[in-house]
Amino acid sequence: MIAPRTCPICDATIPPDVRPEGTSAADRAFPFCSERCRNVDLLRWSQGKYAITEPLTPDRLLHELGDDPEAVEQLLARESEEEGD
Numbered sequence: 001m002i003a004p005r006t007c008p009i010c011d012a013t014i015p016p017d018v019r020p021e022g023t024s025a026a027d028r029a030f031p032f033c034s035e036r037c038r039n040v041d042l043l044r045w046s047q048g049k050y051a052i053t054e055p056l057t058p059d060r061l062l063h064e065l066g067d068d069p070e071a072v073e074q075l076l077a078r079e080s081e082e083e084g085d
Helices: 025-029 035-046 058-064 069-084
Strands: none
Touching: 025 035, 058 069
16 A cells, blocks of 8 residues: 655645646645645755754765775865864
8 A cells, every 4th residue: 555645844644646747736836735835844944954964974975985085085184174263
């Protein structure tokens, strides 16, 4: 069974599509249930409320940068310079 879609802002169940895509207000607001929830999400982004909080470790950087140790060292050096300012 396929789980019903829910709005990421208010958790309201989004009804299945009954009209051709792009014709209803709900289709224009996807993946949100309404234009209001879409605007709430935009406001949260603009206020910086969404952030990646996972710290980047040297091992993780190696993985993300394709195992290029020189690139990791440059990034870490740049980061430590910025923290020292």
